[in-house]
Amino acid sequence: MQTQFERLKSNKAFELFVIGVIVVSALLIGAKTYTLPQSVVDATIALDYFITLFFLVEITIRFIAEQNKKRFFHSFWNTFDTLIVVVSLVPIDNSEMAVVGRLIRVFRVLRMVSIIPELRILLTSLVKALPQLGYVMLLMFIIFYIYAAVGSTLFHHINPDLWGDITISLLTLFRVMTFEDWTDVMYETMEVYSLSWIYYLTFIFLSAFAFLNMVIGIVVNVMEQEHAKARADKLKENGQTEVTMQDLQQQIAELKMIIQSKR
Structure with a gap:
């Protein structure tokens, strides 16, 4: 049975x-x-x-x-x-x-x-990437907090609904990071501070571009490791071993030594 x-x-x-x-x-x-x-x-x-x-x-x-x-x-x-x-x-x-x-x-x-192995690899990769992503999120929160404090200090009198305190400012910055009508927020402050666009552009480059690419890089790296582990486990189940670049280099070196000894 x-x-x-x-x-x-x-x-x-x-x-x-x-x-x-x-x-x-x-x-x-x-x-x-x-x-x-x-x-x-x-x-x-x-x-x-x-x-x-x-x-x-x-x-x-x-x-x-x-x-x-x-x-x-x-x-x-x-x-x-x-x-x-x-x-x-x-x-x-x-x-x-x-x-x-x-x-x-x-x-x-x-x-x-x-049931589906590919989905298991995706979920496992996300879980294993969490410790590394935690440090990225911590650094991202620090940047958010600094920009929220600056924004609340400079722009609270322009629009208290968006910059009244630091918690509301954090939500506004999240809106800016996701590009949800962020230009309306920027143009409103530029009417008072003409150079405030520097504040928004630097924040977007740090949050939306730099940190997002770091998160993607970490997840992709962990996924590659999980795929390599899955291939190795499959070969192990079939009684085979995975040939790595180091093994190939070692075999080439041994062949060279054999050829030189015969000369």
């Missing part, structure tokens, strides 16, 4: 069917937000029971197919999927639990992340 379930779990058609059920589950959640005829409501309830039962059967198949049952929950994604399936078993017939049950079932869409 374990061998059969392992083959079934690795079957591409079965994986596509699981993805299809997840998509249907997501569409079902959206359909329930509309006013539907009673017959359609009954059909959605029956379909919801089927999806919940299917997820329970699918996670059971994956558990039985695991060779080392004790290590099944060592995987974050297995624990994540199991938690979603178990929580989805909460009944929603009770009117008091209906809202909670619907909210819980929304998270079943997240199973798409655990």
